[in-house]
Amino acid sequence: MKHSGKDLFSINYFSYFQQECQKDYLALGFPLIKAEVEELCLVMQEKIAGINGDNFFETHADILGIDARLQIIFSLLPKEENGILSYLSEAEILELSRKDYPYYMRELCGFRSIESTPHSLHFYCQ
Numbered sequence: 001m002k003h004s005g006k007d008l009f010s011i012n013y014f015s016y017f018q019q020e021c022q023k024d025y026l027a028l029g030f031p032l033i034k035a036e037v038e039e040l041c042l043v044m045q046e047k048i049a050g051i052n053g054d055n056f057f058e059t060h061a062d063i064l065g066i067d068a069r070l071q072i073i074f075s076l077l078p079k080e081e082n083g084i085l086s087y088l089s090e091a092e093i094l095e096l097s098r099k100d101y102p103y104y105m106r107e108l109c110g111f112r113s114i115e116s117t118p119h120s121l122h123f124y125c126q
Contacts, residue, residue: 010048017041017070026077032090033073036097040066057124064125068104072097101125 018041020026021034044066051059076093088096103113105122117123 014041014045020074030077030090033077033093036094037070037073040070057121060121061124064105064122065101068101068125069097072100072104 017037021037026034026037044063047059047062047066073093076088076096102125105125106113106117109117109122111117
């Protein structure tokens with residue numbers, strides 16, 4: 001079966017999270033996070049499948065928000081390979097992802113909270 005470039009990106013994007021969720025350190029050490037990541041991926045796939053001209057901007061913002069949550073979660077997890085212990089509990093990591101995702105892209109791009117951002121879809125997430 002031949003995939004288009006868009007399909008391959010989608011497959012690669014979601015397969016990364018599926019592979020991470022299958023690793024013992026996540027599956028056994030962080031079951032709440034594993035469940036949340038799997039749920040976020042399902043919700044994102046549903047939103048992608050439901051995009052149309054009437055809901056594009058709202059759905060795009062939702063997708064960016066979900067991606068930001070995933071990025072925050074994985075950035076706060078201890079890295080499997082180096083065995084560094086996390087000082088945050090699973091609940092704290094999930095709470096931070098829920099609370100901070102609207103600011104993720106802004107901070108990633110180096111903008112402070114008082115600075116305005118460029119008029120870009122990258123900074124519009126829900």
